[in-house]
Amino acid sequence: MTKQQKFQTRMAKRLIEIGAKEDTHDPSEPNRKFQIMTKAGQLKLVMHTSDLEPIIEQDYRTWKLVRRRQGHCYSLFSRFEAPDRPKAVGLGIPSNPHSGKWNWFYAPHHDPYEVVEEIIRKIQGVLPDPPVLEAEPISDDALRAAAIRIYRKEGKVEIQEKADVSRGDDPGAFVQAWVWVYDEAVTDAEKA
Numbered sequence: 001m002t003k004q005q006k007f008q009t010r011m012a013k014r015l016i017e018i019g020a021k022e023d024t025h026d027p028s029e030p031n032r033k034f035q036i037m038t039k040a041g042q043l044k045l046v047m048h049t050s051d052l053e054p055i056i057e058q059d060y061r062t063w064k065l066v067r068r069r070q071g072h073c074y075s076l077f078s079r080f081e082a083p084d085r086p087k088a089v090g091l092g093i094p095s096n097p098h099s100g101k102w103n104w105f106y107a108p109h110h111d112p113y114e115v116v117e118e119i120i121r122k123i124q125g126v127l128p129d130p131p132v133l134e135a136e137p138i139s140d141d142a143l144r145a146a147a148i149r150i151y152r153k154e155g156k157v158e159i160q161e162k163a164d165v166s167r168g169d170d171p172g173a174f175v176q177a178w179v180w181v182y183d184e185a186v187t188d189a190e191k192a
Contacts, residue, residue, distance in 0.1 A: 018036070020034040034046075039126055048076075075105050078101070084097055104122075144159065157179050163176040
């Protein structure tokens with residue numbers, strides 16, 4: 001498997017793992033398209049791998065055509081549907097505020113798996129925070145049962161099956177308990 005194929009296979013797998021949805025893929029087309037919801041709205045991604053064909057350019061100093069063997073081996077192009085949203089929501093990423101483009105290019109000497117993980121980390125940085133799941137409140141019956149198990153001492157501390165429960169701001173609650181006090185335990189000072 002070539003480096004380009006490793007990049008493409010791994011990138012597609014990782015994008016799906018972080019929640020991206022792949023558009024219908026035409027195997028005859030070299031590009032694969034995905035989309036994912038971010039804090040700044042929908043981000044459309046196009047994954048492309050270059051064949052590293054020699055690039056013919058004109059050298060602006062000599063005006064001669066120059067053949068060089070460079071280029072980008074790994075590319076991921078992306079665009080926010082609402083170009084101004086990344087800045088508006090404070091993402092602090094280098095996307096183009098006019099076009100919404102946020103692209104990555106890496107030369108062939110980079111490891112394809114490291115490139116994928118670096119791009120995925122950047123994308124994960126703009127994904128919405130996962131929802132905080134609130135724990136189900138503990139029932140009064142459960143609090144009474146815990147109080148009975150921990151504090152009930154037959155003849156000393158009694159907690160009724162339907163004792164009053166008073167919740168506060170801290171986790172937990174007061175559970176009404178009865179303590180038995182013998183008459184002779186009361187001191188003269190307490191009688192006064």
